[in-house]
Amino acid sequence: MTETTPVERVASALKDASFRRMPTPLEIAGVTFDAAAAFVGTPPSPDLVLVGDTTLQTSRDLQRIVEGVGRALDVMRSRRPLTLVLVGPRPDSKAITSLSRYARVLPVGESADAASLSNWLAVLLPLQLPRPLEARGIDNLQALRTAVDPIAREFIDLALADPQSIAQRFADIVEEPFSQDDASDKGLEI
Structure with a gap:
């Protein structure tokens, strides 16, 4: 018809x-x-x-x-x-x-x-979700190396070179702002 x-x-x-x-x-x-x-x-x-x-x-x-x-x-x-x-x-x-x-x-x-x-008619039709980007395996990590964020690139490089070190590097990044404050506080005389 x-x-x-x-x-x-x-x-x-x-x-x-x-x-x-x-x-x-x-x-x-x-x-x-x-x-x-x-x-x-x-x-x-x-x-x-x-x-x-x-x-x-x-x-x-x-x-x-x-x-x-x-x-x-x-x-x-x-x-x-x-x-x-x-x-x-x-x-x-x-x-x-x-x-x-x-x-x-x-x-x-x-x-x-x-x-x-x-x-x-969207309220009646099935929801169309975008396909998620899958990052499974080393091949897909190679494709993600073009990330703009330098920290994201660093984690991708670590995942390719030494996956065990990712947790330690993450902890270091989280602690960085606090350790810089401690160093600057020590230089002040009261």
């Missing part, structure tokens, strides 16, 4: 984040709700995500849907958080405030940029 509409772009981003698309109209506790799209998170993300399209639905329609879904979840004693993703022109702040009483509201607009969309 081609991702031509903003709703389908949101749907694609949520599917990639392991959200399961629910059939629409959405049915909860025997009541149907006409959302543009609905998704339920897979563990560990328990969210129920509704997608509302402000080009096709008025603020009043969205309010009715979100309030109804919130109440239906309460009746079912569901502990799922409710999130409303709004695509299309952004409603006024009063409408967003009203919707926020029942759901977390993410107004993504009509953005075609995938990076912008994933930024807006």
Whole structure:
């Protein structure tokens, strides 16, 4: 399926984040709700995500849907958080405030940029952590020799030449400021 509409772009981003698309109209506790799209998170993300399209639905329609879904979840004693993703022109702040009483509201607009969309949906998407720099073995220590800090370079050189002396050099560096103060105190006459 081609991702031509903003709703389908949101749907694609949520599917990639392991959200399961629910059939629409959405049915909860025997009541149907006409959302543009609905998704339920897979563990560990328990969210129920509704997608509302402000080009096709008025603020009043969205309010009715979100309030109804919130109440239906309460009746079912569901502990799922409710999130409303709004695509299309952004409603006024009063409408967003009203919707926020029942759901977390993410107004993504009509953005075609995938990076912008994933930024807006970041609270729903898995956290992407940077890969840590691994310093295992002598080969990686060689690569770290370009360190800017002279003390860091000294410790890397010690690790390559004499790993046993690192603890003693560390203790010496920690004691240096105190031993200099002692030497200067001895030179003073009172």
